[in-house]
Each structure stands twice: as C-alpha cells, then as structure tokens.
Amino acid sequence: MGNSSSMLTQYDIEEVQDHCSNTFSQQEIVSLYQRFCQLDRNGCGFISAEEFMTVPEFAVNPLSQRLFRMLDGLNFKEFVAFLSSFSSRASMQQKVEFIFRVYDSDGNGKVTFNEMLDILRDLTGQFISEQQREVDYILIFLFG
Template sequence: MGNAPLTLTQYDIEEVQEHCNKLFNQQEIVSLYQRFCQLDRTAKGFISSDEFISVPEFAMNPLAQRLLKMVDGLNFKDFAAFLSAFSAKASIE
C-alpha cells in the first residue's frame, strides 16, 4: 500500500483493520480511503502537510501546527491509524 491504488482489495481492508485494532468496519475504511484519495491530490500515495492544511476544520484547529508535524507524509494505513485515535470506539489509552 505504498502508492495509493485506485481501489482497495479485501486484503488491503483487512490489513488496515488489523493496523487500527479493528476500530473501523469495512465501509468506514472504504470511506476513509475515498477521503484519503481526495486529499492526496497528486496521487503520490501519501498526504503532505500542505494537503492536510487545505481541510478548513483542520486549519482552524489551534493545534494544527503541532498536528501537521505528526501527519506530514502519512500513507493510507497510517492515515487510518491516526484517525482511529479519535474514534468513539478507541480506548482512552
């Protein structure tokens, strides 16, 4: 999953589910992938900090500059893992 493929295979979905401790179901992963592809405007397989900051809600966050250091260069699997921390199903830890 280095470069973003056009579609996710069942194997890709299961791999991401495992990487995210099964916090996302298959449909959620497909939705996250669609959003990832929208953000990855140049289809290079990762999202740059410039692409992240283009999201208005992210740009308005008072912690945006700190978060940018964490998210710059995330591939899809790591993008999903990063967002899993914000899931209602995630543990407090």
Template sequence: MGNTSSMLTQYDIEEVQQHCKDAFTQQEIVSLYQRFCQLDRNNCGFIPSDEFLSIPEFAVNPLSQSLLRMLDGLNFKEFVAFLSAFSPRATLHHKIEFIFKVYDTDCNGKVSFHDVLRALRDLTGPFMSEKQREKL
C-alpha cells in the same frame, strides 16, 4: 494500495483494519480511503501537511501545528491509524497515548514545561501574555 477506491483490495482493507485494531469497520475504511485519495492531490501515495491545512476544520484547530507534526507524510495505513484515536471503538489507553503524543511536541517521551507552554500558546493565542502562561 493505489489512488482509487477500486484499487483497495479486500486484503488491504483487512490489513488496515487489523493495523488500527478494529477501530473502523471495513465500510468505514473504504470511505476513509476515498477521503485519503481526495487529499492526496499529487497522487503520490501520502498526504503532505499542507494538504491537511486545506481542510477548514483542521486549519482553525488551535492544536493544528502539533497535529501536523504527527501527520506530515502519512500513507493510507498510517492515516487510518492516526484517525483511529478518534473512533468510538478506540480504547481509552489508545486515546490517552494519542493525546500524550499531541502534547509531547519535542517527541522526547515526556510532556515538559516547554511542551505545556507551547500548548498554552496554541490554545490562548494573543489573549494571554507569556508571563500569564508561565504562571499558569
């Protein structure tokens, strides 16, 4: 898959659509590809995490650091698979798996006490002390 929407073939679209389990229509995939190309400023075929921070809505998200761990270095197919959890056509199971991955910050397959504390730090910032977080 190239860096312009004209280089996205019908085969590519169908492959991506199948990979994301039909969470997006073919037209939506083309639109996502155009956005991907805008974010891929270096034309290297993947988006480094700092490019995501250039999106204002992403940069202010309190969970952006956890999301960046999942996003760094995604190619287009992986980018669409990541975004598929936000699609209204995604299954509940897919959405739950995605949320679990956001909170499993050490990627050990468990959401530990440490993972929950990290999420609380991200969500509460300076408005809650470490002791209050631990008690919570």
C-alpha cells in the same frame, strides 16, 4: 493500495483494520480511502501536511501546527491510524497515547514544563499573558 477505491482489496481493508485495532468498520475504511485519495492531490500515495491543511476543521484547530509534524507524509494505513485516535471506538489508552504525542513536541518521551506552556500558548493565543499562562499551568498541575 493505489489511488482509486477499486484498488483497495479485501486483504488491504482487513490489514488496515488490524493496523488500527478494528476502530473502523470495513465500510468506514473504504470511505476513508476515498477521502484519502481526494486529499492525495498528486497521487503519490502519501498525504503531505499541506494537503491535510485543506481540511477546514483541521486548518482552524489551534493545535494544527503541532499536528502538522505528525501528519507529513502519511500513507493510507498511517492516515487511518491517525484518525482512529479521534474515533468514539478508540480505547482510552489510544487516546492518551495520541494526546501525549501531541504534547511531546520533541519526541523525547517526556512532556516538559515548556512543552505544556507551548500547548497553553497554542490554545489561548494572544488572550492571556505569558505570566498568566505560567500561573495557570502551575495551578492546573497542583490542583488538577
């Protein structure tokens, strides 16, 4: 898969479709490939986190720093798989697994109390105190 949409073969498209559990149509994959090539400014076949940060919607996301670690060095297949979690056609399981990876910042397969506080900190910024965050987290945990 080179750096031009003409280099995306039918086989490539079908392979990417399979990789992302058919979340995207073939035409959507071609469009995503064109966007991938625009983001891959140095044409190396991978998108760095810095290149991804040029997307305005991503740059203003309060969780962008958490997503940053998931994005660095994505090839096209991984790029599509990453985006598939945001699709309305993604399964609930896909969405839950993605969110879990965002929350599990150390990648140990567990979401700790401190990781939850970090998420609350990312989402609320300077608007509430550390003590209030802890109380809010405990209330959410107890009463859902």
